[in-house]
Amino acid sequence: MLNKDKLFVEVGSYQNNKYGNMVCGDCVLLKKCVGENRNIAVLSDGLGSGVKANVLSTMTASMAMNFRVRHEPIIRTVKTIMKTLPVDSVRNISYSTFTIVDVDNNGEAKIVEFDNPPLLLVRNGKIHQFPTSDTIIRKEGLTNGLDERRIKLSDVTLKKEDRLVFYSDGVSQSGIGNMDMPFGWEENIYQFIEDIIEKNPYISARELSKRIVKQAELNDILKPKDDTSCVIMYVREPRRLLICTGPPFSESKDKYLAEIVSSYRGKKIVCGGTTSQILSRELNREITVDIDDVVAGLPPKSTMEGIDLMTEGIITLGALGEILKAGMPKDLNGQGPAWDMFRMILDADIIDLVVGTKINVAHQDPTLPVELEIRRNVVKNIAALLEEKFMKDVRLQFI
Amino acid sequence: MLNVRICVGTYCYITGGEELAKLKKNLPEEIRDKVEIIGSACLGCHDMEGVARPPYAKVGDVLIQECTEDKLLDEIYRQLNMERK
Numbered sequence: 001m002l003n004k005d006k007l008f009v010e011v012g013s014y015q016n017n018k019y020g021n022m023v024c025g026d027c028v029l030l031k032k033c034v035g036e037n038r039n040i041a042v043l044s045d046g047l048g049s050g051v052k053a054n055v056l057s058t059m060t061a062s063m064a065m066n067f068r069v070r071h072e073p074i075i076r077t078v079k080t081i082m083k084t085l086p087v088d089s090v091r092n093i094s095y096s097t098f099t100i101v102d103v104d105n106n107g108e109a110k111i112v113e114f115d116n117p118p119l120l121l122v123r124n125g126k127i128h129q130f131p132t133s134d135t136i137i138r139k140e141g142l143t144n145g146l147d148e149r150r151i152k153l154s155d156v157t158l159k160k161e162d163r164l165v166f167y168s169d170g171v172s173q174s175g176i177g178n179m180d181m182p183f184g185w186e187e188n189i190y191q192f193i194e195d196i197i198e199k200n201p202y203i204s205a206r207e208l209s210k211r212i213v214k215q216a217e218l219n220d221i222l223k224p225k226d227d228t229s230c231v232i233m234y235v236r237e238p239r240r241l242l243i244c245t246g247p248p249f250s251e252s253k254d255k256y257l258a259e260i261v262s263s264y265r266g267k268k269i270v271c272g273g274t275t276s277q278i279l280s281r282e283l284n285r286e287i288t289v290d291i292d293d294v295v296a297g298l299p300p301k302s303t304m305e306g307i308d309l310m311t312e313g314i315i316t317l318g319a320l321g322e323i324l325k326a327g328m329p330k331d332l333n334g335q336g337p338a339w340d341m342f343r344m345i346l347d348a349d350i351i352d353l354v355v356g357t358k359i360n361v362a363h364q365d366p367t368l369p370v371e372l373e374i375r376r377n378v379v380k381n382i383a384a385l386l387e388e389k390f391m392k393d394v395r396l397q398f399i
Numbered sequence: 400m401l402n403v404r405i406c407v408g409t410y411c412y413i414t415g416g417e418e419l420a421k422l423k424k425n426l427p428e429e430i431r432d433k434v435e436i437i438g439s440a441c442l443g444c445h446d447m448e449g450v451a452r453p454p455y456a457k458v459g460d461v462l463i464q465e466c467t468e469d470k471l472l473d474e475i476y477r478q479l480n481m482e483r484k
C-alpha cells in the first residue's frame with residue numbers, strides 16, 4: 001500500500017530536440033490530480049520531427065491526458081485519438097505513439113502503451129518483467145481501408161523504491177550506425193540504468209531521466225538524430241521541505257512558529273527578516289547575514305543553526321515565483337538565493353508552506369520605490385505553480 | 400573593533416540598503432582593520448514606523464536613518480575619533 005504520508009511518486013522528465021530543430025516532436029505531459037492523489041504522465045511521439053510532429057504529439061498527449069483524468073475507458077480514448085488526428089497526406093496515416101501511466105494512491109499503476117519503446121519497471125535495481133496484454137483497436141474509414149492499432153495494457157502494483165522508466169524511440173535508437181551499437185542503444189540502455197542505480201540507489205526521477213537523455217545525446221555525438229524524451233516515475237519515501245515566511249498574525253503564535261520549525265523533519269527554509277528574528281529570539285540562535293553575498297540583485301542570505309537556507313522575504317519569493325513561472329529550466333546553474341531555494345524545492349516531494357499573515361506596516365509605505373506584493377498572494381501563486389508545473393505535494397498553512 | 404550593522408531586510412534593501420551593502424568592499428584602507436561590517440536581517444523598522452525613515456544602519460549603538468554611504472562613513476570616523484579626508 002502506498003500510504004500518502006509514507007510514500008510518494010516523484011515524476012521527472014527530460015527532453016532534447018532533434019539536432020537543429022526549434023521545437024520538440026515529442027510531447028510529455030505530467031499531471032497531479034490533487035484531490036484523488038493520482039499522478040498521470042503521458043509521452044507521445046509524433047510522426048517525423050519539427051512543428052508537424054509537435055502538433056501531432058501535443059494533440060495526442062493532451063487528449064490522452066484529459067481522457068485519463070476523467071477516467072474514460074481506454075478503448076474510447078484511443079479511438080477518439082485515431083479519429084481526431086489529421087491524416088498525413090503522404091503516408092495516409094494519422095500517426096503518433098503514446099504511453100500513458102496513471103499511478104494512484106495505492107501504488108496501482110495502469111499503463112497503456114502504443115508503439116513507444118517498452119516501458120521498464122525497475123525494481124531492486126534491476127529491470128523487472130511484468131505481465132502485459134495486447135488489445136487490437138480498429139477504426140474504419142481511411143481511404144486505404146482499415147486502421148489498426150495494437151495497444152499494450154498492463155496493471156502493476158508498485159512498491160517502495162520502484163521506478164517506471166519510459167522514453168521515445170529517439171532514446172532507444174540513439175547511436176544507430178555507431179561501431180559499438182550498429183542498431184542503436186536499444187537494450188543496452190537496461191544495463192546503463194541498472195549501473196546508475198547501483199552506484200546511486202536513491203537517484204531522483206529528474207536526475208535519472210536527464211542522465212538517460214544526455215547519454216542518448218552522447219550516443220549521437222551531441223547531435224541528436226531524433227527528438228529524445230524520457231519520463232520516470234519513482235516511488236519513494238517523500239522528501240520534505242518546510243518554507244516559513246512572514247511573522248504570525250498574533251505575537252502569541254511566535255512560539256508556535258518556532259515549534260514548527262524546530263520539530264520539523266526535513267529541510268528548512270526561512271524567508272524574511274522579521275521571521276528570522278522571531279526564530280532567533282524564540283530558539284535562541286544567532287543570525288549571521290552574509291553581506292558579501294549580494295547576488296542577482298537579491299538581498300543576501302543569512303545563516304542560522306538548524307536552518308538550511310535563510311533569505312530575505314518578499315523580494316526573494318517574487319524572484320522564485322518568476323523562476324517557477326518559466327517552468328523547468330534546461331540547467332540548474334542559476335545563482336543567488338532564489339535559485340538556491342528553487343534547487344531545494346526540486347529535491348523535495350512534500351512542501352509545507354507556513355505563512356505568517358501579519359501585515360508589515362512598513363511595507364505599506366506609499367513612498368516606497370517598488371511595490372511590494374502582499375505575501376499571501378505571492379505564496380499562493382508559488383503554491384499553485386509548485387502543484388501544477390512541478391507536481392509537488394503542497395500544504396499551505398496560514399498562521 | 401567598531402561594529403557597523405547594515406540592514407539588508409526588505410524595507411531597507413529597497414530604499415537603499417542594496418548600495419550600503421557594498422560599503423564593505425569600498426571601505427577606505429585606513430579604517431579597514433578598525434571596523435567590522437555586519438549585515439542585519441532587520442533592525443526593527445516596525446517600531447520606528449513614523450518616527451524614522453529607512454534605510455537603517457547602526458554604528459556601535461547609534462542608529463542612522465535614511466542612511467547613505469556618506470552618512471555612515473561620517474559616523475564611523477566620528478566614533479573612531481579620526482578625521483575624514
Ligand code: FES
Pocket residue numbers: 273406407408409410411412440441442443444445453455
Ligand atoms: S528591514 Fe531594515 S530595519 Fe527592518
